[in-house]
Ligand SMILES: CC(C)[C@H](C(=O)O)[C@@H](O)C(=O)O
């Protein structure tokens with residue numbers, strides 16, 4: 001039978017408890033669709049700092065290298081917040097993983113289901129049917145990794161600098177991911193930049209216009225990042241796919257996730273180059289954080305982790321039926337009224353559940 | 364009697380019509396509080412391009428130089444959108460004005476009055492009492508003006524780059540503006556950065572911690588920009604003063620303005636160094652754009668332009684009583700139910716008015 005290897009990095013906070021549920025769901029689809037996964041559980045983030053002194057130990061990287069994909073929980077918490085930024089769980093684990101595995105394409109769905117508009121901070125009348133946006137963020141370029149980056153004395157005072165830099169090929173490849181995604185959805189792509197100020201954005205916009213020629217069915221438009229930050233608040237349902245560079249994507253995808261109101265339900269995929277056969281090496285993780293305030297209480301919403309597992313099945317293993325089965329089961333559990341605390345209203349027809357019972361409903 | 368000089372740059376779109384109303388209000392406070400202003404109306408933006416080929420003609424700069432302050436309308440519109448970015452009305456007028464006059468401190472109130480929460484895209488129960496945030500944006504540094512900025516061929520492909528750079532003294536001076544503003548308000552300051560990724564942000568955060576020692580009464584906290592973009596959506600009323608660098612401020616202050624729901628009511632000030640006597644050279648303009656879709660119809664909300672005039676009176680002329688009188692008159696007109704279309708609900712007790720009638724109510 002088909003068999004795969006997965007590195008399982010549960011991390012901190014609610015990571016381990018939602019991961020447990022995601023793996024139960026994975027067990028179920030394996031049995032149903034006839035494949036197996038060999039799973040290596042490895043330390044990452046604060047848990048890894050506590051055990052080894054490093055947020056991303058070499059054993060963890062080695063295990064990821066030997067796998068077809070990484071299923072990631074979440075990292076960070078108050079315990080490690082006073083460490084220097086470079087060695088903190090988030091920065092010290094996420095950025096090196098992205099760079100090491102060349103995970104340049106971050107796919108972040110921002111979905112507000114029609115039945116969950118009450119959970120969105122935005123007025124229901126602005127999003128009568130909810131919304132479904134896919135944010136595609138460039139993840140290994142721009143000001144995150146650009147050189148020179150540093151600090152020196154000039155004229156007797158400290159001066160610090162970062163470099164926002166893009167090669168055209170880096171822009172080209174992320175745009176192709178976004179155009180391809182748009183082809184499989186509503187065929188509308190909004191490219192976000194700051195081409196009225198940034199040289200990198202001028203190149204970004206030019207490249208978008210060029211690449212668009214290869215996707216004549218997709219309607220491309222451009223928004224300045226400040227305007228995009230406004231439009232996401234006012235009319236999130238006007239977007240289909242949004243593509244942007246690393247820093248803008250960091251800000252806008254989080255803004256969009258908050259606007260959806262269901263952070264605990266949003267998965268993400270960080271993909272490398274497409275391989276022969278169309279699959280990707282990738283890392284899959286919930287969009288939300290480690291939520292230390294509710295960790296260990298059994299109340300976290302496991303859906304983001306479960307849907308991240310579905311993305312892994314689709315993009316890295318090609319087990320599309322299993323992925324679709326998980327997504328359908330999640331939709332059904334919501335339809336049937338199962339609600340963790342983050343998305344509950346107390347309305348009639350709702351069954352309020354904890355982490356495990358939500359996974360049971362999905363199973 | 365006290366007399367001053369003001370450069371009046373009405374610009375494009377709704378600029379001229381809201382400027383007309385703001386100048387009527389200025390006439391009224393001059394008569395009432397016993398001072399006069401000599402006003403030079405000059406071309407800027409698209410209107411200046413059409414007349415002279417340049418969005419910021421030398422005569423306009425000369426007039427600004429000879430004045431105590433600039434009252435600015437708004438610039439831009441579809442007619443000039445296909446010009447190269449550098450010569451477009453917004454970019455070609457605003458950035459050179461900021462740089463030429465050293466306007467490093469951008470104050471942007473993000474206010475949602477308790478009586479206008481319905482106009483906010485955010486659910487009323489999240490902002491039961493509206494909110495009142497002051498966003499302080501650094502306006503002449505960072506990636507906007509940092510060198511090197513440009514483009515070249517490397518390994519046979521175009522590469523583009525921008526430099527995000529800050530000297531400590533640039534960070535120090537904007538933080539002092541923000542701390543001083545916080546002292547006059549709720550004494551809580553949130554400094555927004557991306558210190559887990561950017562060297563400039565690490566210096567920013569360090570400087571904030573240092574400067575805070577001079578303002579022991581102000582409670583300083585730090586947020587990463589992605590988190591700030593989320594918190595503004597979810598709990599805008601938790602902020603008092605927010606301070607951040609140029610690019611982050613561009614994005615967040617626009618996001619905040621949209622969340623307030625009353626873009627047509629939000630003024631802004633862009634200030635240079637404080638002069639002897641405590642006044643500033645400054646440029647004052649509505650936060651919203653030129654709104655070409657409603658220009659010439661007499662329906663634009665003139666309040667942003669009128670409140671910008673009040674800010675000018677306070678910060679550049681020291682006519683504090685006149686400024687306060689304008690602000691009180693605006694609050695009263697809203698209290699009495701006068702509403703332009705952008706903030707109207709049709710509820711009982713509202714009087715729907717156009718641009719001129721709103722100014723009449725304020726007068
Ligand atoms: C932790 C941080 C470096 C990271 C980023 O900015 O990319 C995080 O905010 C994210 O979006 O995954």
Ligand SMILES: CC(C)[C@H](C(=O)O)[C@@H](O)C(=O)O
Nearest residue numbers: 196197226453454457458613
């Ligand atoms: C027009 C543009 C250059 C400008 C900016 O980015 O600063 C505008 O968005 C603003 O915020 O005033």
